Amino acid sequence: MKKTLLVLILVAAVVVGMGHKAPVSKAQDEVTLTLGSWRVDDVEQIDALTAAFHEAYPNINVVFDPTNPPDYNATLQSQFETGNAPDLMYLRSFAVGRGLYDQGFISDISDVPGLTDAFTEGSLAAWSTEDGVHYGVPLMAVSHGIYYNVDLFNELGIEIPQTWEELLAAAQVLKDNGYDAFANASGEPWTIAEIVFMNLAPNFIGGYEGRMAYLNGERCFNDEHSVAAFQAMADLAPYVPEDNSALTYYDSQQIFLLGEAGMWMGGSWDIPFFESEEPDFDWSVFAVPAPAAQEEEYVTFHVDAAIGMNAATEHPDEARLFLQWMTTPEFAALFGNLLPGFFPLNVQAPTLDDPHADAFLKLNEGRGLDVRWAWEGLLDGEPTGYNLMQDNAIAVLNGEITPQEAADNLQNGLAEWFAPAQACGQ
């Protein structure tokens, strides 16, 4: 009997407990906008950003509501379909953001004042249709390069490599001294695709112009340039950690931070994390060098995120005000300094206070910039260019296939659906 009573009390308590709700009090004229994102890492920084916005527009509150990255796309899609989507949301570049626009979930925001002045055609292109409709205000780009352990380089007398060949020689020196040359690993396949293969590729395929030659069918995906890019993967094979197939991204970061590897091919987004980890050595970054015979050098500077507007938002005017605010240089300065390693795309680029972020951005000087190879166009069919590059780059790294075979696989895979690849070289 006592037990039954206890259970009843428990039930009652729970049911009563549910009645309590945090009261949602809002002033009449105050508008709250939610901002969806996959950057759960940035809550503090974006809160500071939206606070600055709130100061400028006291009647608008922007609430940052991120979802963990692997679930973001799927969650956003379901939210749109059930009418629960946030008013503003981060958009991934090219195919993914475009999919949302094509389904009618996000608005045409071409008429946001200042949009075309604040951003280059190139940055806007990642969130535009062929007819010139813009559906996202570019938020940030990430850059790619090679982090290196400055102390270790000095100790072993290694100079910053100026050519691809020098890079391999430096790697050999590190290896001979018992270090891992590169901390990169293939345990999480995307890391090989995005921060190794697509990081080095522009130097071998000739940056933007070279990439365009593939996209308009002038080149086949198994031409000499593509083979050279895969050959570079083969060049790296002796210099990655043992058993790298089971090492994750976190492992790689830690291998570099522990000073066990001299270099880490990485993205600018690692800066805040590396700074917070305070490794006991000096570190900096250099650009992936081009082969000795080649003059032009390139950096993968990838447009990563824009902010778009829910087509069904109840507060379109307020949301537009936020987007308009995003085109101002003040926003760019605020954003760039709050989030070192994520670079604002505004043409009036701010000076960055963070030395590492600044160093990273300086790599762009005198080098051609381009987005990651697989993003534009190559994601629109199955098998995607991304998957083909990823799987074949890993296979080359593991010594399972030759660079030529890898390039052939890429060409044949894309030829299944990508018209330029079917008609290439003619």
Place this chain on the structure above:
Amino acid sequence: MAFIQKTLRKFGLLDDWQAPRRRAWLVFLIPGLIIYTLFMAYPLVNSMRLSFYTGTGLRPDHFVGLDNYKTLFGDTLWNERFTNALSNTFIFFGIHMAVQNSLGLLFATILSQKHLLGRNIYRTFIFIPATMSVLLTAFLWRLILNPRWGMLKALLERIGHEDWFKAWLGDTKYALIVVSLVSSWQWVGLPTMMFLAGFLRIPDELVEAARVDGANAFQIWLRIKLPLLKPIIGIVTILTFIGNFNAFDVVYAMMGANGPPQYSTDIMGTFFYRAAIAGEHPVARSDMGIGAAVATITFLILMVGVSSWLIFSRQQSEEAVLG
């Protein structure tokens, strides 16, 4: 009308409604039927319908008949992924049966001994992993199996058998086995609990009688206890079967939604998730129609399995009654 009455009688509905007591039982069924139909059966059946449609987003609306199934079986890429996921799921299930359920049976046998010191403590320890979040166990096992700073590698080094260590999680041959073992490690407490319940329900007299007849412990276990445990073994097998074919979390948390390396840990759950909902990184272009077809095929496989078990177990119990 006559036909309806006949049908109702055939299914025993008419007779049952006449007896007030039986009516009470049917009233008992109603709350379950309502909530289950509204929140589960209807939404799911309605979604399975989508396997005949195509279109973007989660609500495709263009009717295409059996095209999605044709794609799944006919298209080279889809078919390769699909058969791969299906066979991986069978391996996943096989390892769970061989490891998780056999260990469960072993532990339950041991724990059902009357005078085992610390019985409850052991039982709790066996169950502890099941209380932990899959996110947590995935992280911990990845750390233990890590080729760089993993505990297992350190252990094998101290024994002097470094060569036994491999980067299993990065190896297409072993990754699925390791994931299945981790999953078995986590959930072994559940079959143990159910088997133990079964063992403890066996009346002492039966065991005593056999003992007096001179049977040893193993004989008692094999000839008396195990046959009595059959229904529970059936339930556990079916639950494992169903659970494994819908499994998702452990692969997702340990390896990611793509089932790396090279789709070697891709099972039906992750394949469905990618096909129907998430798409493949970084594209996120899902095809709900094909996803629904995958789910429908999974459902049919499970339905065949479960129905044959039901028929089999019913025959068994009828035989038992007759014998």
Place this chain on the structure above:
Amino acid sequence: MSVIDAVAWVVRYSDVLAWILFGTAVGGFVTPRFNTNTLAIWGGALFGFGAATITVVLAGLKDPMVVLAAATILAIALAGYWFGVLRIWHPERRPSNRMVERFHFNTIFGQLMSHLILIVWVLIVLAPFWVMLVNSLKPKREIFRSPFDFPTAEQRTLEGYKSAWIDGNFDVYFKNSITVSINSILLILIIGVLASYALANWRSRGSSMVYLYFIAGLMIPIRLGTINIVTIVQALGLNGRLEGLIPIYVAMGVPMAVFVLTSFMRGIPQDLLDAARMDGASEFQVLWRIVVPLVRPALATVVILNLIPIYNDLWFPLILTRSESVRTVTYGVSLLFGQYQSDWNAILSTLSLASVPVLIIYLLMSKQFIQGLTAGAVKG
């Protein structure tokens, strides 16, 4: 000596230990012929010692003296234990005839093997658990530097726990998770027991159909129906509220409850129920007074089988309950997993705390489970 060393020692000499056990076991089986306990015990121990010695010699281990010493100590300890158990603490268990005697040795050997198997498993269970505990007490950067060492005095920190409870809103999240789980489980039990009782008693073809209809719900990934389910929840005005999750979880749990409970209830002898009915008990009384106590172990199973997926579900909270005040623990934890780096220290702390409610409920249930077993006299 670190834990790794201890485990390494056991593993390295496991063959020796196994031989000792094997030897004593064989000794135990062989010696009853002499019909004296003492001889049996010493015989077994000697055999084990001999076997260990031979292994050492054959395997050519590096430090045979250590092994021999250990084997000697173990053999003596085992013999002493058995001697003590038989002669002093449990004189009543002393064998009186050969048959029982053999059986008794079986039991001792069995007990020893039982403990050995269980201890090995407990170690395998504890290894990750220990990694979790140790690392949740460390500052973030130490987790990868030395993942398996206990934090030193200056490293030790409760920062992870603190950030979860004080900086994060995890107290609220916990309350939400527990509220949703308990309410869902209670409803699943009530609805499941009623439905299963009906299905177990109503034996006709229609009953099989309804039964199959219910358990079909186990066989389709629930994510498939997401959009439809969310639409229904919205239509009921439960969107964005904790109450919106409960009917979904109940519907998810009922198939499992029906599956497990029906098969248990079918095992209850009909005479037992009929006797109560003769005495004038209503169906509800029969159910509550007789059936429910008898299926307690099954109820415990249902609770545990459903509690874990409900408590750990991330999908429906992600879509239905996003605002801070109605977040669940799993949702909260998911926000600690960053895109490129995660707050492992906070994740480990939170997740280890998160498993506590489930563990408590399991412990409560297992008590019920045992009581149910001793009370019930159900045929297998």
